Amino acid sequence: MPELPEVERVARTIATRIVGRRVASVRLLRRDICESFRNGRTVKPGQRDLLEGARIAGVRRRGKQLAIIADDGRSLCIHLGMSGQLTWSAAAPARPAQHVHATWSLKDDAGANAGHVLFRDPRRFGGLWTFPSFQELEHRRWARLGPDALTITRDELTSGLANTTRPVKAALLDQRVLAGVGNIYADEALFRARICPRRKADRLTRDELTRLSASLRLVLAEAIAAGGSTLRDFADADSIPGAYQHSHQVYGRGGQPCPVCGRILKAVQIAQRTTVFCPACQ
DNA sequence: AGGATAGCCTGCGGGC
DNA sequence: TGCCCGCAGGCTATCC
Numbered sequence: 321m322p323e324l325p326e327v328e329r330v331a332r333t334i335a336t337r338i339v340g341r342r343v344a345s346v347r348l349l350r351r352d353i354c355e356s357f358r359n360g361r362t363v364k365p366g367q368r369d370l371l372e373g374a375r376i377a378g379v380r381r382r383g384k385q386l387a388i389i390a391d392d393g394r395s396l397c398i399h400l401g402m403s404g405q406l407t408w409s410a411a412a413p414a415r416p417a418q419h420v421h422a423t424w425s426l427k428d429d430a431g432a433n434a435g436h437v438l439f440r441d442p443r444r445f446g447g448l449w450t451f452p453s454f455q456e457l458e459h460r461r462w463a464r465l466g467p468d469a470l471t472i473t474r475d476e477l478t479s480g481l482a483n484t485t486r487p488v489k490a491a492l493l494d495q496r497v498l499a500g501v502g503n504i505y506a507d508e509a510l511f512r513a514r515i516c517p518r519r520k521a522d523r524l525t526r527d528e529l530t531r532l533s534a535s536l537r538l539v540l541a542e543a544i545a546a547g548g549s550t551l552r553d554f555a556d557a558d559s560i561p562g563a564y565q566h567s568h569q570v571y572g573r574g575g576q577p578c579p580v581c582g583r584i585l586k587a588v589q590i591a592q593r594t595t596v597f598c599p600a601c602q
Numbered sequence: 603a604g605g606a607t608a609g610c611c612t613g614c615g616g617g618c
Numbered sequence: 619t620g621c622c623c624g625c626a627g628g629c630t631a632t633c634c
Contacts, residue, residue, distance in 0.1 A: 323628095384628075402627050403612075419612085443611045445628055486605070495629080503627065551626090552614085592607075593627075 322400040324500030325543035333557035335379040337408045341426040346370040350421040354448040369450040382462045383499025393453040401445030407438045408557045469500035470540045474533040481521040489517035490591035504571045509535040511570045516602045517595050570596040
């Protein structure tokens, strides 16, 4: 469920907790959720790969992925998948909760315990990837991503959609076309842009592409401001849930009246994803 | 080669 | 009450 707005909230809230602090110790409770890239190949993760001893320099996001970057360059890529959570905890968890796969204990400049970061992911669609430098993370993982959906321009969207005959809904979910959009925000942006999700991506007019790029930026920015969408259990690093689900116009509302024209919203399957739209407005 | 499909995984809610 | 099934879905591998 975490899409761009939810990941952005996690990035912002975890950054305030960890930047400038030092990683005292790391525990990897499930080795198979982590992959390390070192000396030109994929190896089993060690403590140092997972930032042990590092001072955290910054947190970045691209699409739905996070990067935690140390001041010596070591970089950790975190993907939350469907059910991943990155949580800050002031107190040391006595016994790691179920599905917690990794923990980091941080210290402040004075060497005092500062708190703990927990990566929990029940369904394990997410994971961790480590790199010796942020450049290698970008090259190995982020290079295949399209432009970030939060700032995508009409021209970027146009070139991303120009060479595919897939339904526009399916193309919006393709992270190579643009990074960060999932099922919720694809439906919401298409509704705001008044575009039918079944339209062939390469057949959109210039005007529709203008509306769609603007709707993507607007819906994602609004969702970030609202703290993201919490359908079941999403929360930021401070365990605060989002409220944007109350502003959804179409997602999850198949069979209910369109908030604009009152006609019944239709739910169909596109690219194996439930897709809700208004047959009149879109 | 682009596009469709299967599979990974757990939790929850509906139906019987 | 309890069990089973379907569904949720980001992403990769595989097939057509």
